[in-house]
Amino acid sequence: MKEARAFREDAAAKKRAAARHAEFQTVEDGIQKWLDICEFEGRDGKDPVSPATIEGYKARASIMRAYEWEKPLHELEAPDMVAFRSWLLKNYSRDQAKKVLSSFHSVLLEMVTQGVLTHDPAAKITIQHSRYKEPVRIPSIEEVQLILDAADALAVHRNGSIAKAWKRYQAMIYLALDTGMRPQEYLALPTQDLLEKGVRVTQALDRSNKIGPPKSRAGRRYIPVGEGTLKLVRAYRDSTKIGDTSCFVFPGRYAEHQPYNKFLRRGWHKLMKAAGLMEKRMVDGRETLAPIYTPYSLRHFYASMLISQNKDLKTIQERMGHEDAAMTLNVYGHLIRQKHAEEIDDPGIISDIRSAAACGKSVAKV
Incomplete structure (x- = not known):
């Protein structure tokens, strides 16, 4: 039947x-x-x-x-x-x-x-991630300190125009490290989303550098921020006098938001060079120096610090703006597993064998 x-x-x-x-x-x-x-x-x-x-x-x-x-x-x-x-x-x-x-x-x-097909013939046909794909590359605490030191030095550069530009980039870098925000989120951060004890994410740049909603519904979130970082960001915002700057925390020359590619070229690449975080790479058959990390590396560092502070998975997911916990585990699962493994007092297999032999017990029964 x-x-x-x-x-x-x-x-x-x-x-x-x-x-x-x-x-x-x-x-x-x-x-x-x-x-x-x-x-x-x-x-x-x-x-x-x-x-x-x-x-x-x-x-x-x-x-x-x-x-x-x-x-x-x-x-x-x-x-x-x-x-x-x-x-x-x-x-x-x-x-x-x-x-x-x-x-x-x-x-x-x-x-x-639409009623054209009765079923999806590709339902179980997938392509899995390669097992050879390396996990995300995350700066060490020492490397992050180099990044902060470089941003601080550029913000007080003896060349006035460089120092002026780096007052903005310095505040951006501090905020990125203290929130894990995507570059497209802090570049388009509106002034009303800079709150008393944190920031609210309500918009972001898309790949065409136009402002729209965050990547997903979970992207709309609140992130607590350290007092020192908030003080630095507010100081930059309050010191900026470029026409009507009520729209963005980090406005450009004409009070507009800064495109991601411009930030990458004028800010991030120079910061990596000043911090000494460059490496040799082959590009189009020629050897060239390129930054070791991308702006997203600061976001990954933030996540790694949440894990080291034993924040629960739900908190990490919400802070990062991931749509579900599976996405968080997919990106940072190796760090969470490593953290848990380090907290377990495991004497090792050899120790168990020797202990069992000393007591005259069968290893199979231990």
Whole structure:
């Protein structure tokens, strides 16, 4: 009876879906519909994605379209998805292939929602992270001290224009270290979000350097900040006299927010050089000096300090603005496991063997 009902329900679903096949015949039709919904409507009742995100989706869509789809959209099955995955892994980096396959999975889910497909043929077809991928690179306390010392020295540089610019960057660096905020969040920090004992995150720059909401709902958060850092940030804010500076804590020359790429070039790279945190790398076949760390490294350092202070996982997740604890564990799980392992007084296997032998006990029974 169960099999009969399942067959009947599946047949009915296919019949309903057939009416939609005239509108969505090819994979291209499904991809374009998915892009349109992401850009103009928003999937699953969410807001439409940002212009920068839709550009990224269009780039992934171009890769989907480059594959030679031999079947109509409604005839795709799991083996077809496996073949597509193999093609992606052969022609693109593992990270890029993973992103494209994930987006194609979203295309198929949208087609299920639209009633074109009865199920998602890519439901169990995934690309896992490589086991060879290194964990995030985190500065040591000594290296962070070098960063702070360099920022302090640049802020009192004998060249007045350099010192003036670095009053702002110095406050940014201190705030980044004391909050774990993303660079796109503190670059667009509005003055009303600088509170008495912390900061509130309500907006951020997107990849096109336009201001919008944070990356996710969890990105809207409150973060407590140390008194010294708040004093430094307020002093810079109060000393700034560039037209109407009521909008941003760190305004640019014309009271606008500073784009991320400009901060990276004029601020971060010079800071890393002053701190002596550069390394040799091969770029386009030539050896060059590049910063060891990125601005996000300060965010990772902040998370590592929360872990060393034995903050619970929920607190770490909320402070970092992660949508769920799984994301926190995915990025910082190795640090949490290491911290827990260091706190366990484990005498080791050899010690147990010798102890058991001394007592005349069988090791198997210990």
